[in-house]
Amino acid sequence: MGLNRRNFFKLLGVSGMTLAVGKTANAASTENATVEFYGILYDSTRCKGCRGCEYDCADAHGFPEPLPAKDIPAIRTTNETCNTVVNRYKTSKGEVFIKRQCMHCNEPACVAACLTQAMHKTKMGPVTWDGDKCMGCRYCMVSCPFDSPKFEFHSPNPKIQKCDMCFERLKTGESPACAFNCPNEALLYGKRRDLLKEARRRIYEKPDVYLDQVYGEHAAGGTGWLYLSPVPFNELGLNNSLQQSSYPALTTGFLYSVPSIFVLVPAFLMGIYQATKNNTPNGKEEDE
Amino acid sequence: MNSSYQIGQEQDGKAIWKFLISELKPKGKFLTPFNIISIPIMLLGLVLIVIRFWKGIGAITNLTQEVPWGLWIGFDVVTGVAFAGGAYVLTFMVYILNMHKYHSIVRVTVLNGFLAYVFYAGALLLDLGRPWHVINPIIGNSFGTSSVLFLVAWHFLLYMIAELIEFSPAIAEWLGARKARKILSGMTIAAVIFGITLSTLHQSGLGALYLMAKDKIHPLWYSEFIPVMFFVSSIFAGLSMVIFEGSISHRVFFRQISEKNQQAQHGIVLGLARICAGAMFAYFFLQLLVFIHGQNWHLLNTPMGLWFLLEMLGFVMLPMILFYVSYRTGNIRLVKIAAILAMLGVILNRLNVTVIGFRWEMAIRYVPSWMELVVTLAVIFTEIWISDG
Numbered sequence A: 001m002g003l004n005r006r007n008f009f010k011l012l013g014v015s016g017m018t019l020a021v022g023k024t025a026n027a028a029s030t031e032n033a034t035v036e037f038y039g040i041l042y043d044s045t046r047c048k049g050c051r052g053c054e055y056d057c058a059d060a061h062g063f064p065e066p067l068p069a070k071d072i073p074a075i076r077t078t079n080e081t082c083n084t085v086v087n088r089y090k091t092s093k094g095e096v097f098i099k100r101q102c103m104h105c106n107e108p109a110c111v112a113a114c115l116t117q118a119m120h121k122t123k124m125g126p127v128t129w130d131g132d133k134c135m136g137c138r139y140c141m142v143s144c145p146f147d148s149p150k151f152e153f154h155s156p157n158p159k160i161q162k163c164d165m166c167f168e169r170l171k172t173g174e175s176p177a178c179a180f181n182c183p184n185e186a187l188l189y190g191k192r193r194d195l196l197k198e199a200r201r202r203i204y205e206k207p208d209v210y211l212d213q214v215y216g217e218h219a220a221g222g223t224g225w226l227y228l229s230p231v232p233f234n235e236l237g238l239n240n241s242l243q244q245s246s247y248p249a250l251t252t253g254f255l256y257s258v259p260s261i262f263v264l265v266p267a268f269l270m271g272i273y274q275a276t277k278n279n280t281p282n283g284k285e286e287d288e
Numbered sequence B: 001m002n003s004s005y006q007i008g009q010e011q012d013g014k015a016i017w018k019f020l021i022s023e024l025k026p027k028g029k030f031l032t033p034f035n036i037i038s039i040p041i042m043l044l045g046l047v048l049i050v051i052r053f054w055k056g057i058g059a060i061t062n063l064t065q066e067v068p069w070g071l072w073i074g075f076d077v078v079t080g081v082a083f084a085g086g087a088y089v090l091t092f093m094v095y096i097l098n099m100h101k102y103h104s105i106v107r108v109t110v111l112n113g114f115l116a117y118v119f120y121a122g123a124l125l126l127d128l129g130r131p132w133h134v135i136n137p138i139i140g141n142s143f144g145t146s147s148v149l150f151l152v153a154w155h156f157l158l159y160m161i162a163e164l165i166e167f168s169p170a171i172a173e174w175l176g177a178r179k180a181r182k183i184l185s186g187m188t189i190a191a192v193i194f195g196i197t198l199s200t201l202h203q204s205g206l207g208a209l210y211l212m213a214k215d216k217i218h219p220l221w222y223s224e225f226i227p228v229m230f231f232v233s234s235i236f237a238g239l240s241m242v243i244f245e246g247s248i249s250h251r252v253f254f255r256q257i258s259e260k261n262q263q264a265q266h267g268i269v270l271g272l273a274r275i276c277a278g279a280m281f282a283y284f285f286l287q288l289l290v291f292i293h294g295q296n297w298h299l300l301n302t303p304m305g306l307w308f309l310l311e312m313l314g315f316v317m318l319p320m321i322l323f324y325v326s327y328r329t330g331n332i333r334l335v336k337i338a339a340i341l342a343m344l345g346v347i348l349n350r351l352n353v354t355v356i357g358f359r360w361e362m363a364i365r366y367v368p369s370w371m372e373l374v375v376t377l378a379v380i381f382t383e384i385w386i387s388d389g
């Protein structure tokens, strides 16, 4: 069949890339290969569900103090006044806790979506938001496969809220508030490469305890947060059917085709115009 | 008189301005049924907009953290821009293909398209949480060049400039500047070509916006070909709108060619019907290919699947056939019915991608609040007021 997957965009895209010198979208993915991102490894077998990280996070970001456990449902999402939640799931292996927050993707959809560069993937790894640039279009929210950015719908001066991996603390050499304070060592902050090794080691040493998968190693093209669990991740509300490649790549075909369209279409139109110009009944030009 | 299809032709320009001025002058009765309905809604809309800027977007919309774009983007912007597509299709036909037959309607359509863009850009501002930063991607050091939205925003802006230049011979003439007019009408063909190129890109760009929402849109409406679909459907969306406008206000067709015989007008309508039939056939075929390619047969026998079939058969295939039949039989009434069905189909399609099929699996669905509806209606009425007098 003539409709071969991606061929249409590929064709345009290839010519577009040759026309557009130094594309930024291209630079983003090569950067990932060379720069070492930092991240956090969350081990749900160590987490006792004390929700201490929720309190530390609220403290570090000036949010209201989280409600006590008896007043909240077992499963929540983050929102504009709370960057992280610890959820409790009944699973095939008993009760398992899971901490949720922005995943700090290697190739973040939100950053590719943002037209003002307010969403920014820092060289260290955290994805941050800049209120001086953001215009509040919420395209980052539409694009994020994890629904992480939250919007202050009830403010006349609304901000986008999401985990920033305590970037301010990281800059001074400290670790994120949640990882720093976790009493059970369920959270480990470090270089993503080292964290992956550590995760592999734990799985290798206790194959009966852990599921043989590190969530975040490949999901959405790899994320800064990595998860270990005793049960399949969809039992914990993590989407295990997300594509394994980068989300921004979904739009690069279209974006790369733009330069070639800008060359080909006008040339094409000009050609037809020249060919049909004298079709007027008396061939009269305007200036005459 | 033969030169009446030339770009920036004098009489045409004059006619436009005369027509514009006469349109803007209050005339006749004030308490028409349209005014009685539209004025209260526009006033209420204004009040709601004040509340929105005072209390935040959540005060008048039902948007949620999971569904951050609703009716204002899905209908006002995405659907509205598709309907403004008539401008680029007609400029292509008249100025590039030299299809003189349609010259009498091209200017008015471009003017309508331009006004539509002004209003959709305006509607977009209502939806921005931090509109005071809207110029960041235009002026500042904040070029998010990897963003589809960045592309669309720029194209909107450039397109409006191109449209202004397309008009400028008429403007210059109105100001009596002969020389400027000459230079500007030379620029017009460049502006026309630029405008058409931009249109192909932002019509498809609006679809490309949703490419990253891969897991959120129902698989029957999501494919990597959304941009192509949006582009092809904008052709018949725009032309159906031209037919529709022509049949309700009469000014598009009658005002300028009233002296000429009815035949010319019918010729235009039937010609447009033929083009619509062709574009819809291409669109239907593309949808079919994408559907087969997506291997989504099992989804057809679900509520969403039946909804999809309704859209494709009832609002694409049926109007396509009606356009074809009406063209073959010269039935003007049938053209209008087909145009209305085709427009409904485009509305359905855009809403299915942006609102109805977006997060279709959630237990609590987004349904626009009555206040969102009122603001949307207020925007549309204001546009009709400005463009229709």
Ligand code: SF4
Pocket (backbone or CB within 6 Å): A102, A103, A104, A105, A108, A109, A110, A111, A127, A143, A144, A145, A146, A147, A148, A149, A162
């Ligand atoms: S999880 Fe969402 S918000 Fe966080 S970095 Fe990834 S795309 Fe951005």
Ligand code: SF4
Pocket (backbone or CB within 6 Å): A110, A113, A114, A115, A116, A117, A118, A119, A129, A133, A134, A135, A136, A137, A138, A139, A140, A141, A160
């Ligand atoms: S809401 Fe702000 S941060 Fe998100 S995409 Fe729009 S401008 Fe960027």
